[in-house]
Amino acid sequence: MPTFEIDGKKITVGQGVTVLEAARSQGIEIPHFCYHESFKSGGLCRMCLVEIEKMPKLQTSCTTVATEGMVVKTTTDRVKQARSAILEFILTNHPLDCPDCDQAGECVLQEYSHKYGPDKSAFREPKELREHIQLSEHIAYDPERCIMCERCVRYYRDVVGTEELAVMQRGAHSEITTFPGRQLDYGYIGNIADICPVGALTTKDFRFKERVYNLRTTETICPLCEAGCTIYVDAKKYTVYRVRSRNKNLTSLHEHPNRNVTALYPKVFIDAILRSSFICDDGRFGYKKAIENGAIPGPINRYEPENRTWNNVISLVAQKIKQAGSKVGGIVSPFATNEEAYAFLYLLKYISGTNTIGVIDFPGAKEFNGATKLQLRKGSQSPNLKGIEQIAGALGIKITPVEEVVASKPELLYVLGPTLNRMDAYTEKIGGIKFIVLQDFKASAFANNVHVVMPGFNFAQKDGTYTNKDGKVQRIRKAVDAKGDARNDLDILTDIIYNISGKKLGSFDNILGLMVKEIPFFNGADAAILTTGINFRKAAGRLW
Amino acid sequence: MPEKSMTKKKYNFKEALYLIEILRGLGVTIKHFFVRKKFAINYPEETLHIVGNTQQTMKVMDKDAQKLIDRMEVTMNYRGKHALLVDGDLGRCVACKMCETVCPFFAIYIEPEESPDPRKERSPRIFEVDLTRCAYCGYCVEACPENAITMTSFYSLVARQRPELSIQKKELRTVIK
Missing domain, CATH: 3.40.50.740 (Rossmann fold)
Structure with a gap:
């Protein structure tokens, strides 16, 4: 159990916890794009650089494991300068067309660019603009917006396990594609739009439908199988626009209501983490089945057709x-x-x-194509x-x-x-x-x-x-x-x-x-504390 | 700290008399007995001249502003009926909903779609401005990142039925002559 210092605060963390995870547990924000709690860190985006004493260069906090006696600084001028430079580099080919982009309003790059980014770029060359590619029936990919964090690639490698996606080409020409002859199967594909920190991956279902800042988010439960995954429903007035997975245990960068109150998660809860981070495509795209479709306008009384008010009925x-x-x-x-x-x-x-x-x-959930490591659905619908x-x-x-x-x-x-x-x-x-x-x-x-x-x-x-x-x-x-x-x-x-x-x-x-x-x-249920759902039988009063 | 001082202007004899100034003022009044300029417009028998869209109006104004006023045109910064500008066949609007978001009166309604033109990603399928709700504040023009929406000098907004005042994309794209 190493004890180390971060921004002047002495903390003790579990063995093998990285500096970034430890910082998050203390409510210290270290900006990052490629790190995601559900799969291995890649150290790709270089956004999470921190200064560690006695180390000559800045270190990526998402891959540096916290050790005894470390002194980490996250707010020094050197770190700030590095963040600004990284953002300038990421933005060399990013079109910054936030009004066109569906992610605007929940975009990590937009937020960081505003917070840490430089106000101008040294690059005077015109930006390379590319057309979007249909990665699958459900997912559109905009290569010009992509920042190559490879979250989607690692999701398919570490979480789903089928490894369909890869980065092809190099440098400014690099783009995410499927391997030749492979395709992204319906099943757990919608999650890559959720984990994409920018607007590069969008679901066809939600593409161009509504601005995210116009939607009201509600925490609820997916009704499409017996597993009961936690979801967010994003809606406006009478219409549900999309369904997203809801992170129960962990902070989701910018939208979690109590983003600073999170516990360190030991690796034994990895199943719980996966369940909380992702949902299946049936839940994501099939919610329309369980929502309005030919709604009945008012009470119908065929027995006494003249009495149609609620009281009469x-x-x-x-x-x-x-x-x-x-x-x-x-x-x-x-x-x-x-x-x-x-x-x-x-x-x-x-x-x-x-x-x-x-x-x-109700019939049982149909099997998805392909052998995936991720199996979220349970029982019937x-x-x-x-x-x-x-x-x-x-x-x-x-x-x-x-x-x-x-x-x-x-x-x-x-x-x-x-x-x-x-x-x-x-x-x-x-x-x-x-x-x-x-x-x-x-x-x-x-x-x-x-x-x-x-x-x-x-x-x-x-x-x-x-x-x-x-x-x-x-x-x-x-x-x-x-x-x-x-x-x-x-x-x-x-x-x-x-x-x-x-x-x-x-x-x-x-x-x-x-x-x-x-x-x-x-026994033990209480409407007031049922914020995220409680497993009454095993641990009464424990929040999930 | 240096003291501030003010020196009163000393009037000479002519100025101190005030008589010349009074006569000059009276002259302006008397001039109006003989020279008549029309200010009131008997609408709808008489109308103001409407110039294309705002940009055209500005061009004309730059040339000879005085002449324009003589012709009794609508002023340059008048905020009238909206228009969506067009580059060739392609509308400039990308349906980003900035104007819809900024509109304090919820007068604008937009539904985006995938643009048929490869040069643009998205375009409005429906663009609707409800003129009965609009207060012509011009925020939508300020908010537009593509300079697509402008306000013309068209002021005569009369209709027999309310739905006619809810103007659609097609009507918004036609420039008023």
Whole structure:
């Protein structure tokens, strides 16, 4: 455990920790482009140069391991001059066309150039301008903007392990390309746009869509499989523009809210680091599947077509549930949050007296091409299956396939969405059921054949918690406003419960509080501290 | 510290009399009884002469500013309807959204697209200026990094319906004659 001095501060760090990592842990910013916490340092960009006593030259802090008695200085004139010179060199061929570039606003080069860069360049030669190349179907590459930090190359070498990318040519002509005959497969390709410190790599999905400084970032959870990766959702008004991976443990250079409060990460957490740094392409490009697409503008009542207001619909449903008694069939989507599932199961168990529930079956995630070291996806495309199982188990409700619920011909069938077209297969089998209620945000063939449709929210529009396959309860947050006359699914459910029994379940955090009290699985959960998700079962109270 | 002092100007006899100055002032007044210059314009029967776009206006002004005023043209720095400048067939705008960002009234709406021209990376698919929202502050002109948006001297902004005042890319690119 070496103890060394950095900017006059004596610190003790673990064996093998580099100077840059140690500095970050102390909140000392050392500018860098090529260093990334997820793979080996390359010492390529030379931006992280620091002065170390008794060493004749400046050292790259990302490759220098901290040793006993070192004295590191990061703010001397020599270091500042070196940074300025490095930036001048990097900018020799960089077009500085920030208004054109999608990265402007979150660009590391823009920030450093502003902070440490020279105000003019000694190079008078015209800049070499090049056209962009389509690296794959999803990624566009602008060689003129590239600063050759090789993060993408090292990502494919160290993290994915398939090594498709390489630097070709030399000097000013160098560019990133795939090896001849190789191509970047769909799978984990979107991450290279995230880790690119400049605007050289952009996803086709987001290219030229919106300026990043116009987007509001929300910390939430990816709903597309049971792994429950942490993501950022960048949105403006009603539209989600992109999904990015969210670093849980580590500081992400300029956007992390508490960028100076980070612990040194031992190498044993490397799996956790990878999981937190990257997401799969299904999550990155497939989020549209779980978001608005043919949204339902307002409640639909085919039973009494003249009564279409929310109050009428809710009292009608409440009345029908009361009449049906225990002959209510319930089907819940695994996209429902823990709180919605709890309210729904509460309605079935304590108000109707039903003891079974159908859970909509979603297919397992398809395998990506190629053997990658990075395997992030788990189970099926149902983000909250574990949570529903736990709640149903605690309330003594048996989970059955959807077929059985439909085949048992209940008096009333209540489907809690989002169904995402998975109920369309049952459109013809629901013939004999007298009254069918659906809560969904998206129009579907099934929705056209039910009696009452109550438009709800999608995952980006509501607050709640999801439980992933490992039993970690994580918070999802509202990122966009809902269009039209849709209502929060949880409010609809609690309104129906209130209408029947007069019991007020309250809002999402009240219900989470109820669940904490009643269900041992959720012991220790607290809506206020659920900022990034907590693994309650292993280490209660520990932030991830 | 040296003291500051002021010496009062001493008037000579002619100046101290004030009479000549009074007569000169009266002369200006009396002149206006005989020489009449028109200042009010009976809009819309009479209109001001509108000059192409701002750049053209400036050229004319440089030549002979006095003549222009005599012809009752809109002044050089008048901020009227917007225009997007064009180099040949290609618009200058790169849809960087600087003007949209700086606009205090949210009057500009831009949707970028991949430019069909290889010389430019991006161009606006939709460029919309809502003149009912615009306060003609000229911030968009200041913000533009490509000198693409300007404000012309076109002042007669009348429409039968509100949507007509939301002007699109095509209309913005046509220079008013």
